[in-house]
Structure formats: C-alpha cells, structure tokens
Amino acid sequence: MNMRPLHLSIALLSILSMPGLFAAEPVAFPRTTIDLGTVVADVEKSVRFYVEGIGFRELPGFEVPTDVAAGAGLTDGKPLTVRVLVLGEGDSATKLKLMSVAGTAPRPGDNEFIHSHTGFRYLTIFVDNTNAALARLAKLGVKPLAKSPVAIPERIAPGLFLTCVRDPDGNIVELIGPK
Numbered sequence: 001m002n003m004r005p006l007h008l009s010i011a012l013l014s015i016l017s018m019p020g021l022f023a024a025e026p027v028a029f030p031r032t033t034i035d036l037g038t039v040v041a042d043v044e045k046s047v048r049f050y051v052e053g054i055g056f057r058e059l060p061g062f063e064v065p066t067d068v069a070a071g072a073g074l075t076d077g078k079p080l081t082v083r084v085l086v087l088g089e090g091d092s093a094t095k096l097k098l099m100s101v102a103g104t105a106p107r108p109g110d111n112e113f114i115h116s117h118t119g120f121r122y123l124t125i126f127v128d129n130t131n132a133a134l135a136r137l138a139k140l141g142v143k144p145l146a147k148s149p150v151a152i153p154e155r156i157a158p159g160l161f162l163t164c165v166r167d168p169d170g171n172i173v174e175l176i177g178p179k
Helices: 004-016 043-054 067-070 130-139
Strands: 036-039 057-064 080-087 095-099 122-126 162-166 170-177
Touching: 043 057, 043 080, 043 095, 043 130, 130 162, 130 170
Parallel strands: 036 095, 122 170
Antiparallel strands: 057 080, 080 095, 162 170
C-alpha cells in the first residue's frame, strides 16, 4: 500500500491548521477604544438619561458644518450637532456621541428585541453597583426589561448580573455588574 498520499494529506492538514497561518496582517491603531455615535429624537432627554441615570459625564460637544457632514456622507446637506458623553478618564475613555440634525424627524427603528432588525443592537455598560444604577434610573422613570436583573451563569461571569433597560429612543442598554 502506498502511504505517500496519506502522508501528504496529513502534512497538508497540519500546515493548514497552524495557528495564525491565515490571520489578517497586524494593524496598529492609535486608540483601541471605539466611540459610538447615535442620532436621538430628544437630545436633552437622552443626555439626562445617560448622565443622571447611567453615570456618564458630559464633555464639550461640537458642530459638524454642512459641507463636512454632506461631504463625508453623514447627512444630506444638513449640519450636525454632537453632544459628547464619556465613561472614564483620558483618551481611552469610552465616548458616546448623541447627535441631532436640525429640521429632521428621524424615524425610530424596531427595537422590541435585539433580533428585530440588523445593525448595532445594544450598548453594554459595566457598572459597579446594579442596584444603585437602577435607583438612579428609577428617578427618571426607567424600569428594567422583563425579569432583569438576572444572574449571569457562574461559569461565564461569577457574581455578575445582567439588566436591560431602554434609553429615551427605545435602544437597549445592557448593564452588567454586581448587585
């Protein structure tokens, strides 16, 4: 029996299964934090939710002029107002950019469940005290969804709970932390 084809197959499988063989070329990023921008219906209500309810801090915002917004493909020739909220300190702090476009009425998405439509579906925020976060949110009239908070299985995240709430635009915000 000729063992050469078997040896070649084994060798080929060994080569193809080598870790990193088909990995993407390494890329350097000046910042590894991702900022998230979201268009909101009522920017003041959203700022209040994220600052007073969740615990973000507001930084100076900015205006994106018409030519820049249109030139980048962000709007159809309208200026953009951006309010900047942060979690943490320094350049690596998470930034949430709440945006409004004057003279527009953005239509809400179907946010009933995360599988209702494609796209970014929820924001995860790690909190140090779930009960304290829920107390702040309750003052704003925000209630947890379903049976939240629910214990995350011990094998995944010991001692942590998952709580889902909705922001003023109906987006799901996932809070993870100890009770």
